[in-house]
Amino acid sequence: MSRIEQNMSVTGEAAASLNTGQKISTLLGMSGLIILCLAAFNLNFPNKVLWLSIALGSITAGIVWFAQATYSGTHAGIKNDGVWFKSMTSRGYVAYLTGVGLTGFYILLYFYPQYLGLRAEGDNVGLIALFDPLSYFLSGNPASQWFVYGTLYTIAILAFGVKFLWKYRHNRYEKLRTFSVMFFQLTFAFLIPEFMSRLNDDGMNLPYYDLKNIWPLNYYNFEQYRVDGFLSSGNIGLALLIFGVVSIFVITPILTYKYGKRWYCSWVCGCGGLAETAGDPYRQLSDKSLFAWKVERWVVHSVLVFVVLMTTAVIYSYLGYDSSKYWLTRDVFLIGVGTFLTLLFAAIWYFKREELQKDAKYGAIGYLVIILGLIAFHYFSGQNLFLFNAESLRQAYGFLIGAIFSGVIGTGFYPIFGNRVWCRFGCPMAAILGMQQRLFSKFRITTNGGQCISCGNCSTYCEMGIDVRAYAQKGENIVRSSCVGCGICSAVCPRGVLKLENGSTNNRITAEDGVVGDNVDLLDLLKQKSL
């Protein structure tokens, strides 16, 4: 089979060739990127408004035009032709080059923004200075590296969103979902926080807040500076703080119960938005092995435990001891957290113990013991909560998870490990939503009787690395905590076997030994045998 992978170009170079539109649009998009690169090398553009417009305009236009040149002449329908023949989408040379480039950009962004032109004192220079006019226009402040990143991120979701819309134009579920992520990125993640910071003055000190970014994905939401900011901003600030808490404990569970975690992961979330649009060409690269699944479950839940500990420690660190000043003291808070986790654990154990796998049980007990143990330890030892200083715990999380995992690896490695590495292995929000989805949601993917022919398109194109085929060929419903409900398995299925559904929670998890199409007697026999 090695020949198939090597020798594609011989077929009249058909599989790899580009049409004229694709070539010119690539040139256009790249020229925009080159302007940004030149700015990054400290070239001082005279008319920043003009050059920034040219740069961002040609990048956007290039991508959209490329999509148009690729898909407009074709029939609507799934076309993954040649995905595994192209260097970019099959971990070829171009893919590694892109991976290194993106990773390098992330490292500069997170750790060395001064090389991008960020200046703490005086005016910005270089790339960041180029974005100053836009930032002043939106928020009234000079640009930061995060503003540059946010702008490029939004452009990526919008422009590649258009590409995605073109590619899946026969599929209304995919179209609506993409409009949704494009909308939430442009307004909630990009424009509203900028406008909000315009409101800040002497009486207002609202932190930069992407309203759809919920704890624990937004792991810093309850840090002292933010809570102080909220509290100092009067009713608006208090409302935002309450909204932050309500979205964790009320809004999220209700929506996930009704629609599965997909309402967030593939309709709203910014990380998901980038993965679904710019990351779409890499979805087939995710690892589907059983080993990867085992690693995933341990890593993602460990991150969740880490974020719970870290947030508890951080909040604890700025609460007081004196109950006469404010009812929420360190003791009340710690006991509250301990009680809440114990009750949650007990409830899951009581109602869902039959659905939990052995390693899930061990993991849950282990983590609960660790958290309660640390809280108990605190009372015996006094001083430091959790053996560590809250601030160093927060820094470790911010560095390891917030920067390295979600940014550098999560996005930089799209062309190598697929587009949902972060969502799959690292996102604590996905872990929480996943538990809700697995245990309580009405959502599942159903399979259509015995129509599955085990072709494997569904598994190949599952960005979360779920072996969808393994369920479909058995006629089982697919209820997996990691499923983000992107709907691509259903779209690529050539036999119409898979459907994303919200329905009754009864019989949601089916485990049939036979599938429809077998004679009824045979099914009865199988059932008798299994009793």
Add this chain to the structure above:
Amino acid sequence: MEHIVIIGNGIAGITAARHIRKASDCKITVISGESDYFFSRTALMYVYMGHMKWGHLKPYEDWFWEKNRIELKKAWVDHIDFQNKELTFSSGETLHYDKLILATGSLPNRFGWLGENLNGVQGMVTKQDLEKLEERTSSIKQAVVIGGGLIGVELAEMLHTRKIPVTLLVREKGFWSGVLPPQDAKMISQHILAHGIDLRHETELEEILGDEHGNVRAIRTKSGEEINCEFVGLCAGVKPNINFLENLEIETEKGILVNKFLETSIPDVYAIGDCAQQRKAIGERKSVEAVWYTGRIMGETVARTITGNRTPYQPGNWFNSAKFFDIEYQTYGWVFNKPGVNEQHFHWQHESGEKAITIAFDTESGKFKGINTFGIRMRQEVFDKWLNEGKTINHVLSNLKAANFDPEFYEHHEAEIFKSFKNNLQST
């Protein structure tokens, strides 16, 4: 310990192996000369088109077989000594069995065309076929595919993705019209033409012409036209792969003859899947069924029999599915290309020309007999129930929404379909 040997690692053979393992502890060996591991033959086309890599075709990871104690042997069987229960491989090696399951699948039909053995003439069934195709089509300018069936259109699509111009020869007036009613066939024909495939109706192959090196250079049709091409795909159906059983005492006809328990004429020898032929056809089904899921059901059934629970092969209601370029097709129950006695077809087509349904029903009782759907996904469980309960076409059409399996937010056409039925058929 009893040794069960299965020849063939397609869906039938592998399903049998897996279900025997579930129910017993005996020794199981699966023999195939085609590939080391079980793979989805249905997805070979996606490897050629670059949608998937070879590894994606394997439904089970490689450790699965050892863990479940299913031995895999890569070899071709040359001879079977049924008396002494012994297989001889092409290497000369032998193997003893206690029970033998033949699941050897099928081969492309060849009708003795002149030139059918030239270089560049092949079918598209096996892994080796794919490798040959890859090699052959790496530098060609024009291809011809003979036969308008499921494999024919898939092969045309494969070549199309490599931008190789394809001429598709179909004997009838419409695509697959031996199976599809005329309006369905016509719609698919138009869809194939719209993709730029040179689909020629009522055109038959006369002869394949070669050059001095024994390579294909052109074909000639029955009307005398010559079409230059360097590749000819033979897709005019398949036949059971039973050549290696010639001159042995096992009873064969088109395929290996089996009774309803899938037992052959030789004790302890069973045949399942594409290579098996029912002595007595079941219902309206053909005696040889080269369909993926019937192979699977036969595998499950024979496993029950072998593990001590003798079970007849009784597939439920007929169903099938396919995809013609961008149009998905599903069928439940029986819709033949021509309505039978006291039978009528109700056809509805969407203005896009990419969605349609055809329902067969009894003219007198109104009983629903089967449905073809194109571009609309339908739920098998619902149609299975309706067929079992003998519902009428009225019931089916007024409850069609319950059978819809399209993704969320898709356009629904039930009202339009029902209206069309009321206006056109119910009054008659």
